[in-house]
Amino acid sequence: GQQLNQSPQSMFIQEGEDVSMNCTSSSIFNTWLWYKQDPGEGPVLLIALYKAGELTSNGRLTAQFGITRKDSFLNISASIPSDVGIYFCAGQPFTQFYFGTGTSLTVIP
Amino acid sequence: DAMVIQNPRYQVTQFGKPVTLSCSQTLNHNVMYWYQQKSSQAPKLLFHYYDKDFNNEADTPDNFQSRRPNTSFCFLDIRSPGLGDAAMYLCATSRESGTGGPNNEQFFGPGTRLTVL
Numbered sequence: 001g002q003q004l005n006q007s008p009q010s011m012f013i014q015e016g017e018d019v020s021m022n023c024t025s026s027s028i029f030n031t032w033l034w035y036k037q038d039p040g041e042g043p044v045l046l047i048a049l050y051k052a053g054e055l056t057s058n059g060r061l062t063a064q065f066g067i068t069r070k071d072s073f074l075n076i077s078a079s080i081p082s083d084v085g086i087y088f089c090a091g092q093p094f095t096q097f098y099f100g101t102g103t104s105l106t107v108i109p
Numbered sequence: 110d111a112m113v114i115q116n117p118r119y120q121v122t123q124f125g126k127p128v129t130l131s132c133s134q135t136l137n138h139n140v141m142y143w144y145q146q147k148s149s150q151a152p153k154l155l156f157h158y159y160d161k162d163f164n165n166e167a168d169t170p171d172n173f174q175s176r177r178p179n180t181s182f183c184f185l186d187i188r189s190p191g192l193g194d195a196a197m198y199l200c201a202t203s204r205e206s207g208t209g210g211p212n213n214e215q216f217f218g219p220g221t222r223l224t225v226l
Binding site: 004030031033035040041042043044045048050088090092094095096097099100101102104 | 113115149150151152153154197199201206207209210211213214215216217218219220222
């Protein structure tokens with residue numbers, strides 16, 4: 001199956017700091033999705049990207065679809081305690097979505 | 110609000126005792142998916158339905174079966190649960206599959222945490 005490398009694996013940051021994470025693929029994707037998952041809950045869709053180079057924001061979150069179509073980036077500005085959770089990227093080459101391994105974010109008040 | 114609902118949220122079963130997990134959706138989406146997620150891992154697709162058409166992933170064990178009696182409901186049957194089947198089971202839906210764009214976005218339910226004793 002497709003390999004999606006997501007980094008970093010975990011982050012510990014101070015409240016108010018900005019966060020960056022990314023996903024890379026060995027194949028070209030047509031769609032990138034970013035999800036947040038709280039403990040014991042299902043993933044919640046944050047941002048969807050459909051075109052190479054696309055930059056999309058959702059509040060303090062900004063995501064970009066890489067020009068090569070093999071990567072995507074998620075930035076969170078001015079982190080707050082409720083940003084804690086696991087962030088997953090998901091990429092779609094054709095029909096199936098493949099998920100990254102997740103980035104665990106801890107925000108220290 | 111339109112949503113994906115999973116019941117129960119927590120399920121305990123015994124080794125080898127069949128168990129059924131359920132998912133329902135009010136989004137009227139064509140596609141329903143079942144994922145297995147083990148601790149600290151990414152969700153792994155087991156199978157999906159496009160309407161009534163069943164699509165099994167090649168590496169999904171035969172121990173896992175699914176039924177979709179109508180648009181709104183989908184069931185995951187584990188015929189003989191083993192200890193290795195303990196996981197979070199996630200149901201997701203999308204309006205379409207493979208067409209690109211917003212219709213492919215997947216929306217997840219809250220999951221069912223399965224414990225096998």
